[in-house]
Amino acid sequence: MAASSVVSNGRLGLPFATFSTKAFLLPSIKMTSRSQLFGLKHSIVTHKMRRIVVQATGDAVQSSTITSQEEALEWAKKDNRRLLHVVYRVGDLDKTIRFYTECLGMKLLRKRDIPEEKYTNAFLGYGPEDSNFVVELTYNYGVDKYDIGTGFGHFGIAVEDVAKTVDLVRAKGGKVTREPGPVKGGKTVIAFIEDPDGYKFEILQRDSTPEPLCQVMLRVGDLDRSIEFYKKAYGMELLRTRDNPEYKYTIAMMGYGPEDKSAVLELTYNYGVKEYEKGNGYGQIAIGTDDVYKTAEVIKLCGGKVTREPGPLPGINTKITSCLDPDGWKSVFVDNIDFAKELE
Ligand SMILES: C[C@@H](O)C(=O)SC[C@H](NC(=O)CC[C@H](N)C(=O)O)C(=O)NCC(=O)O
Numbered sequence: 511m512a513a514s515s516v517v518s519n520g521r522l523g524l525p526f527a528t529f530s531t532k533a534f535l536l537p538s539i540k541m542t543s544r545s546q547l548f549g550l551k552h553s554i555v556t557h558k559m560r561r562i563v564v565q566a567t568g569d570a571v572q573s574s575t576i577t578s579q580e581e582a583l584e585w586a587k588k589d590n591r592r593l594l595h596v597v598y599r600v601g602d603l604d605k606t607i608r609f610y611t612e613c614l615g616m617k618l619l620r621k622r623d624i625p626e627e628k629y630t631n632a633f634l635g636y637g638p639e640d641s642n643f644v645v646e647l648t649y650n651y652g653v654d655k656y657d658i659g660t661g662f663g664h665f666g667i668a669v670e671d672v673a674k675t676v677d678l679v680r681a682k683g684g685k686v687t688r689e690p691g692p693v694k695g696g697k698t699v700i701a702f703i704e705d706p707d708g709y710k711f712e713i714l715q716r717d718s719t720p721e722p723l724c725q726v727m728l729r730v731g732d733l734d735r736s737i738e739f740y741k742k743a744y745g746m747e748l749l750r751t752r753d754n755p756e757y758k759y760t761i762a763m764m765g766y767g768p769e770d771k772s773a774v775l776e777l778t779y780n781y782g783v784k785e786y787e788k789g790n791g792y793g794q795i796a797i798g799t800d801d802v803y804k805t806a807e808v809i810k811l812c813g814g815k816v817t818r819e820p821g822p823l824p825g826i827n828t829k830i831t832s833c834l835d836p837d838g839w840k841s842v843f844v845d846n847i848d849f850a851k852e853l854e
Pocket residue numbers: 663688692693694696698700712729752757759761778780
């Protein structure tokens with residue numbers, strides 16, 4: 511964590527406190543949930559201690575004041591967060607859609623073409639986007655190949671019968687890179703397959719689950735550092751860790767809910783490996799939040815790098831903020847209400 515940082519009030523663009531990690535001079539946060547305030551036509555300005563931030567979003571108004579790092583971190587934990595989608599680039603959208611629907615049983619949920627920016631998105635998953643984690647494929651006009659790098663691991667798909675899924679993948683001409691069987695050093699039956707661009711999918715045998723698209727595995731160079739970051743900056747829970755000394759790696763499952771009901775981030779540390787190539791295929795995960803401005807403040811407080819200051823996206827007005835984790839993996843936080851409007 512940086513020895514000192516400037517916390518900005520986001521929208522107003524003014525620094526409101528400079529602090530060191532030991533002594534905080536921040537005013538107290540009074541959070542008023544968006545749902546409580548949604549619909550109000552006037553700004554509510556409640557003078558609380560030294561600082562007030564008013565964030566007006568459409569007809570919603572939010573008032574908050576920050577006092578301490580502890581309170582900011584507490585807020586991140588209480589915020590309404592969920593993994594919304596994972597974004598990556600593919601070279602042939604139709605081919606990938608066919609593969610995911612025919613071999614993996616996903617549904618095509620929606621497609622949007624943005625000709626001005628020369629790309630098309632397709633959203634696929636196992637249930638509606640308002641409640642399920644989904645994939646967002648990006649096809650950039652004319653680009654048919656991407657470098658997947660060495661840092662991206664795989665996406666996890668939970669199925670009741672791994673062998674059956676693998677047979678189907680094979681029958682449809684898909685690539686099976688690891689035959690079904692217990693994971694090395696464990697009991698769970700897994701297999702690995704590759705999609706048309708070479709993105710790996712781990713097929714995991716599990717009982718029926720509401721969230722079959724269940725993991726995004728990324729390799730990291732310092733597991734403790736990543737766990738701290740995802741807990742504090744992103745408000746995730748450390749669900750479990752598993753060390754596998756025989757195969758020289760440790761994994762940490764992190765997320766916003768239990769693994770059998772919600773998608774998680776699987777962080778993998780390979781003993782002694784500090785850095786990986788990121789390539790240009792994998793993009794980011796998107797996480798829902800009730801307040802992108804507050805989210806960006808907390809990330810900065812935790813030493814995270816905000817690469818896009820919070821605010822509405824030109825054209826669609828959805829408020830987002832982007833940031834990088836300590837290994838440089840990108841995430842985008844998306845305003846929950848704006849996201850729901852996008853789906854209407
Ligand atoms: C069930 C769940 O815990 C797993 O499937 S872990 C899968 C396992 N992961 C790794 O080996 C990670 C370290 C590896 N060096 C990497 O960077 O990917 C795995 O892939 N096992 C392979 C197998 O054949 O069992």
